[in-house]
Amino acid sequence: MIAEAGLAALWLGAALCALQLIVATLGVRGEVQLAATVRPVAIGQAALTVFAFGMLIWLFVRVDLSVLLVAENDHSEKPLLYRFAATWGNHEGSMLMWVTILGLAGAAIALFERRLAERTLTATLGGQAAIALGFYAFLLFASNPFARISPAPAEGQGLNPLLQDPGLAFHPPTLYLGYVGLSVAFSFAIGALVTRDVGPAFARAMRPWVLAAWIFLTLGITAGSYWAYYELGWGGWWFWDPVENASLMPWLAATALLHSVTVLATRDGLRAWTVMLAVVAFSMSMIGTFLVRSGILTSVHAFAVDPRRGTFLLALLFLYIGGALALFGARIGTVREGARFNLVSREGALVANNLLLSAVLGIVLVGTLYPLIVEAVTGTKLSVGPPYFNAAAGPLALILVALIGVGPLLRWRRDALMPLLRRVAPAAVLAAVVLVGVKFAAPRMHILPLLGLALAIGAALASVAPLWRRNLLRTPLFVWGMVVAHFGIAVSLAGIACDSSFTVEKLVAARVGETVQVGPYQVHFAGLAPTFGANWQALEATLEARRGAGDALVLKPQARAYWSPPTETSESAIHTALDGQLYTVLGKAAGEGRWQLRLWWKPFVTLIWAGGGLIALGGALALLGRVRRGRRRPQEDWS
Amino acid sequence: MSNLIRWAPLAVFIALASALTYGLAKPARTNITSKMVGAAVPSFKLAPATSGLPGLSSADLAKGQPHLVNFFASWCGPCIAEAPQLKVLAEAGVPIVGIAVRDRPQTVAAFLARHGNPFRAIGADNASQLQMAMGSSGVPESFVIDGTGTIRLQTIGPINPQDVAGIIAAVRDAR
Numbered sequence: 159m160i161a162e163a164g165l166a167a168l169w170l171g172a173a174l175c176a177l178q179l180i181v182a183t184l185g186v187r188g189e190v191q192l193a194a195t196v197r198p199v200a201i202g203q204a205a206l207t208v209f210a211f212g213m214l215i216w217l218f219v220r221v222d223l224s225v226l227l228v229a230e231n232d233h234s235e236k237p238l239l240y241r242f243a244a245t246w247g248n249h250e251g252s253m254l255m256w257v258t259i260l261g262l263a264g265a266a267i268a269l270f271e272r273r274l275a276e277r278t279l280t281a282t283l284g285g286q287a288a289i290a291l292g293f294y295a296f297l298l299f300a301s302n303p304f305a306r307i308s309p310a311p312a313e314g315q316g317l318n319p320l321l322q323d324p325g326l327a328f329h330p331p332t333l334y335l336g337y338v339g340l341s342v343a344f345s346f347a348i349g350a351l352v353t354r355d356v357g358p359a360f361a362r363a364m365r366p367w368v369l370a371a372w373i374f375l376t377l378g379i380t381a382g383s384y385w386a387y388y389e390l391g392w393g394g395w396w397f398w399d400p401v402e403n404a405s406l407m408p409w410l411a412a413t414a415l416l417h418s419v420t421v422l423a424t425r426d427g428l429r430a431w432t433v434m435l436a437v438v439a440f441s442m443s444m445i446g447t448f449l450v451r452s453g454i455l456t457s458v459h460a461f462a463v464d465p466r467r468g469t470f471l472l473a474l475l476f477l478y479i480g481g482a483l484a485l486f487g488a489r490i491g492t493v494r495e496g497a498r499f500n501l502v503s504r505e506g507a508l509v510a511n512n513l514l515l516s517a518v519l520g521i522v523l524v525g526t527l528y529p530l531i532v533e534a535v536t537g538t539k540l541s542v543g544p545p546y547f548n549a550a551a552g553p554l555a556l557i558l559v560a561l562i563g564v565g566p567l568l569r570w571r572r573d574a575l576m577p578l579l580r581r582v583a584p585a586a587v588l589a590a591v592v593l594v595g596v597k598f599a600a601p602r603m604h605i606l607p608l609l610g611l612a613l614a615i616g617a618a619l620a621s622v623a624p625l626w627r628r629n630l631l632r633t634p635l636f637v638w639g640m641v642v643a644h645f646g647i648a649v650s651l652a653g654i655a656c657d658s659s660f661t662v663e664k665l666v667a668a669r670v671g672e673t674v675q676v677g678p679y680q681v682h683f684a685g686l687a688p689t690f691g692a693n694w695q696a697l698e699a700t701l702e703a704r705r706g707a708g709d710a711l712v713l714k715p716q717a718r719a720y721w722s723p724p725t726e727t728s729e730s731a732i733h734t735a736l737d738g739q740l741y742t743v744l745g746k747a748a749g750e751g752r753w754q755l756r757l758w759w760k761p762f763v764t765l766i767w768a769g770g771g772l773i774a775l776g777g778a779l780a781l782l783g784r785v786r787r788g789r790r791r792p793q794e795d796w797s
Numbered sequence: 798m799s800n801l802i803r804w805a806p807l808a809v810f811i812a813l814a815s816a817l818t819y820g821l822a823k824p825a826r827t828n829i830t831s832k833m834v835g836a837a838v839p840s841f842k843l844a845p846a847t848s849g850l851p852g853l854s855s856a857d858l859a860k861g862q863p864h865l866v867n868f869f870a871s872w873c874g875p876c877i878a879e880a881p882q883l884k885v886l887a888e889a890g891v892p893i894v895g896i897a898v899r900d901r902p903q904t905v906a907a908f909l910a911r912h913g914n915p916f917r918a919i920g921a922d923n924a925s926q927l928q929m930a931m932g933s934s935g936v937p938e939s940f941v942i943d944g945t946g947t948i949r950l951q952t953i954g955p956i957n958p959q960d961v962a963g964i965i966a967a968v969r970d971a972r
Contacts, residue, residue, distance in 0.1 A: 315874075434806065441810075476814055483807035490803055531816045695899070697924060719899055719925065721872045725935065726925065747926045 161225050164213030165304040168254075171206035171261065172294035174199055175287050178264075182284025186277060186352060193280045197268040200283050203290070204265030207258040211245075214254055214303055218245045224310040227251065227303050232314040235693045243327030249467070250303035252330060256447070257297060259338040260290045267342060273363040274346075275355055282342075282349030289341055292474040300470045323389055333378030333405055337443035339371025340408055343415065344440035347433045348482060351489045356429045361422035364436070366784050368419055372412045373777035379405050380770030391728040391743045393758045395657070395766055398547045403526045404446030407519055411439035414515040417508045425570060427496040427505055431512070437486060441479040442519075447471065449526070500572035507565035514558045521550045552606050559613050559651055562644045563620030582620065589616025603659050610655035618648035635783025643776025650769025656738075656762040664757040667748035677759025679703045679740050682710070686753065694720045696729070699744045699753065703733060715744040739763050833932040838866075838946045841927050843920025846897035847905040853894055853920030859946035863971035865891050865964065866940045867916070868928055870898045871908035873936045879955035880912035886961060887915035891968050895919040898928050898936050939964070943971035 178199045185193025214227075219241050223229045231248045232241055240247075246255045264286040271279055297303070346364045350356045382405065387395040396402065415435040421428045499505040525542045532540055567581045593612035596603065621644035624637060662677040673682045685700040696718040702710040713731035720727070733740040738761035745754030842854040858864055867883060869876040887893050895916040897905050905919065922928055931940065932951070941950035941964065950967045952960065 437806075472814070472818060479810055480807065480814070483810055487804040487807050491800075527813065527816070746929045747924060 160213050160217055160222065161304040161306065164210045164217075165302070167206045167210040167213065168294070168298060168304070171203050171210065171257075172291070172298060174203040174206065175261075175290050175294055178203060178287035179284055179291060182280050182287060185280040186284065193276070196280050196283045200261075200264040200268040200286070203287075204258075204261035207254075207261035211254055211258040214251060215242065215245045217304075218242065218251075221314060223312075223314055224306055224308070226305045226307040229307055229311050229314050233693065234313065237692055239324065239327060246330050247327075250297070250301045252334070253293065253297055253301050254303050255331065255334055256338060257290060257293045259334050260286070260293060260341060263338055263342050264290065267345075267367075271363065273359065274349075275353070275359070278346075278349045278353045278355045278360065280349075281352040282345045285345035285348035285352075286341065288348075289345065289478060292477060296467075296470050296474065300467050323385065329378060329381050329385060332374050332381060336371050336373075336375030336378055336405075336412075337408060337447065339367060339374060340412060340436075340440040340443050342367040343371065343412075343436040344478075344482065347436035348485065350433065351485050351493075354489065354492055356422075356433055356493045358423050358426050361419045361432065365416075365419050365423055366781055368412060368416050368436075368439075369777055369781040369784065372409070372416055373774050373781065375405065375409045375412060376770060376774040376777060379409055380767050380774065383770070384767045388730050388732055388741075389727075391730045391756075393661075393663070393730075393741050393743070393756070393760070395763070398525070398542075398544050400449055400526050403522050404449050407522055407526075408439055408442040408446060410515050410519040410522065411435060411442050414512045414519070415439050417511050417515075421505050421508050422496065425497050425499065425505055427499060428509070428512075429493050429496040430490045433490065433493075434486065435512075437479070437482045438519075441475075441482070442523075444471075444475050444478065499570075502568070502575055502578070503572050504565065504568045504570045507561060507568050511558065511561055511565060514554050514561070518551050518554050518558075521554070522547065525550070548606070556606070556609055556613055559610075559617050559647060562647055563613075563617045566624045566640060566644065567620070581623070585616040585620035585623065588619050589613055592616070600659065607655040607659040610651050611659070614648045614652035614655060617651070618645055621645045621648055635786065636780040637783075639776045639778070639780025639783060641776070642779055643773045646769045646772025646774075646776055648769070649765050649772055650767075653762055653765025653767075653769060657760055657766065660761045661763075662759040664755075666755050666757070667752040668755050669751050669753075674755065674757060676757040677738075677740070677761070678705050679759060680705075681713075681740075681742070681755075681757055683753075683755065684712075689716070691718075694718045697744065699742075699755070701731070701742055701755075703740055703742075705735075713740070713742050715742045717744050717746075734764060737761055833940075833948050834951055836948055838940075838942055838948060839927070839930040841920075841930070843896070843922060843927065846895070846900060846919040846921035847902045847909070849906075850914075850916060851918045853896065853918045855946060857894070857918065858942050859944070861944040862892060863944055863949075863968050864942045865893045865968060866896060866942055867893055868896045868898055868922075868931075868933055868936050868938045870900050870936045871904040872900070875955040876908075876937045877912055879937050880915075882956040882958060882961055883915040884913050885958075886956075886964060889961075889965055891965060892917055896922050896927060898922050898925055941967045941971055 178196060181192050181199060182196050185196055217225050217228050218232050219238070221228060221232050221234045221241065223232075227248060227250050231244050231251075236244065244251075246252045264283060267279070267283060267286065271282075274282065343364055346360070346367070350360045379402075382402065383395050386397065386402070387393070415432065418428045418432045418435055422432045525547055528542055529540050532538060563585050564578070564582055568578060589612045592615045593608065596608060596611055600608075622641055624641055625633060628637075664674055664676040666672075666674050668674060668683045670683055670686055673680055675681075680703070682702040682704070683699065684702050687698055687700070689696050689698045696716040698714050698716045701713040701715070703713060704710050711733055713733055715731040716729040718727045718729055719725070728743050728745070730741055730743045732742070738759060741758040741760055743756040745756055748754050838855050838858055840855045842856075843852050845852040858866070865886060869879070883893060893915045895918070897919055900921065900923075902921075909916075920927070928936075928938075931948075933940075933953075935953075937955050939952045939956060940948050943949050949971045950964070952964070956964065
């Protein structure tokens with residue numbers, strides 16, 4: 159009965175969603191009485207999706223094998239956390255989660271949004287319903303998560319062992335909150351285009367939603383990067399894999415949107431551009447979902463390969479993005495041009511930021527889709543690897559970081575060049591000193607990481623400069639947020655530069671008893687023994703690592719074999735020190751009693767994710783500041 | 798001019814979506830060509846995986862007769878699905894040898910008793926070392942090896958009924 163209850167709730171939710179769309183449409187056309195029912199309908203719809211999703215979780219936790227999806231992805235021997243996470247570790251479950259979060263986002267708008275004009279809000283909730291309706295149809299007609307199987311199998315098939323990891327259990331929900339959060343910005347843009355109400359009030363209403371989505375995207379990408387780093391055992395933190403790019407592209411668009419929406423909110427500039435970015439950001443979320451879910455791209459972690467579903471998603475993509483862009487083309491002409499500003503001004507810097515972010519987005523999009531298009535046209539399979547992305551996006555990213563140092567020190571509307579140079583000078587001098595110093599200490603360092611390190615340190619100093627001579631206690635939270643987020647970018651960049659330049663890698667075939675030197679560590683191969691877990695067996699190496707005369711630390715990397723489904727994984731063992739990480743992987747047998755060991759010393763690599771955390775924290779501070787200020791007074795003057 | 802710019806995003810999107818549609822409409826190529834095809838079988842010597850059948854070494858595969866080498870395990874569900882096809886191949890005269898991956902003698906014997914025994918010899922690959930050396934990443938997987946010990950074909954996943962004829966032909970060609 160649980161599955162049937164879930165399915166019934168899903169159908170009811172779809173019906174309410176259709177009602178929401180109809181009522182909103184009539185409401186925008188002037189039926190004021192009907193428009194008042196939009197909010198409760200949106201809340202009811204969210205409650206039903208949450209109920210359906212809860213039923214699916216329940217089925218997974220109790221391993222109800224009479225449900226096809228559970229039988230395919232669950233296993234009674236699996237630890238509770240992964241039975242829980244298996245709910246969304248598959249296609250149908252993750253699409254249900256997508257719809258649930260869409261519903262929750264709509265309910266949140268209905269409950270909390272007080273700043274938007276009532277008619278625009280009605281149109282926005284209509285937009286949200288239109289998006290959700292397509293995904294309801296996708297679930298109910300192409301990916302029913304509650305389908306039964308008869309006869310029920312005796313045991314389930316388990317979950318991809320790569321996904322049996324606490325990090326990944328919570329990675330998809332985080333990312334989805336980000337993706338779907340951008341749907342709110344999209345619906346806002348649709349609402350504003352429908353009612354021709356694009357202005358500072360609209361921007362101020364949209365900004366917290368963009369911020370919230372952006373925070374979750376940042377967290378999701380950071381967590382995903384760390385997961386790939388320790389779980390795949392390759393010692394890398396970013397692979398320009400299509401699935402990674404699928405999450406990076408909406409982040410880039412959302413970052414640009416976050417900055418342009420500030421210009422619109424504060425100075426009433428960049429009207430059309432901001433609306434465009436809101437459409438693009440959610441389009442990138444949808445394209446990402448489409449790429450991962452359709453099986454059109456083969457990747458290390460693209461699952462649910464199914465062209466029929468791909469066709470369905472493609473149709474939704476056409477409908478929503480195409481529809482939104484058509485609406486944009488038809489309506490944007492009637493939106494009055496925003497305020498003008500000088501080139502040397504805060505707005506100017508933000509425009510430069512937007513252009514650079516858009517260029518990077520274009521580069522990533524082209525690199526991700528180029529192989530697809532070439533294959534479609536010529537039939538040749540090719541892949542675009544890190545060399546392209548690094549060479550094309552790297553320099554632009556560095557200019558962006560330099561801009562972080564300059565932008566916040568500029569005044570709104572107009573500024574003069576000379577005083578600006580004086581304000582930026584300390585950071586620029588520091589960067590130059592670091593550049594020369596590092597070049598001297600490590601003459602063979604490549605140019606991009608070298609520039610990156612110098613820029614990172616300069617930008618770190620410049621990013622805290624807006625706090626200079628300010629009463630720190632009375633500094634608004636959103637200024638703190640900006641400072642922390644920009645500082646986080648500098649921290650991440652420093653980590654990236656250090657990792658790419660100073661990493662020491664040792665690949666050895668070692669016998670038990672041998673000792674290998676890697677970076678500052680002496681790693682002694684002390685033993686090798688079989689070991690077992692709940693649903694896997696493994697060979698486990700015991701490595702004793704010594705640094706100088708200190709005590710040995712013990713690292714135990716494993717080569718694991720899962721039996722349901724049969725998969726082999728290597729579990730790296732990592733020791734984190736203040737100045738970096740020792741990363742160890744047990745590889746294959748190399749014959750004659752030797753085993754491949756892969757050892758890395760990665761100085762300051764943790765800064766990459768610490769920076770990601772700071773960026774998200776900065777976003778959270780800004781969000782808190784905006785929400786509080788929004789409550790206190792509707793107008794703001796931030797100069 | 799500004800009219801053109803307004804509609805440019807839509808035009809770009811339509812071009813992109815058309816390319817994606819075209820890519821989606823074309824049937825995907827699913828056959829994987831392994832790098833190991835054309836290479837010699839790595840040198841190995843494995844103890845018998847169960848009593849009653851001999852073990853296996855690379856020398857056994859280079860005695861002039863082609864073989865089908867089947868990586869399997871008693872704990873592997875798809876291997877059960879594959880068993881009837883192996884039986885058909887054995888009855889058609891294909892010499893099949895097995896590699897039992899991370900398995901125990903008793904469970905291998907029970908597996909053969911339950912699902913049939915198409916094998917002439919089974920080596921025990923207790924730590925998946927040979928499996929990894931052969932470029933194989935899971936069970937079941939099968940290799941057609943010619944009489945000189947060179948890999949001629951690799952099939953990943955269970956052998957389905959529609960694959961049987963192709964494998965018989967590949968073994969015949971490897972003679």
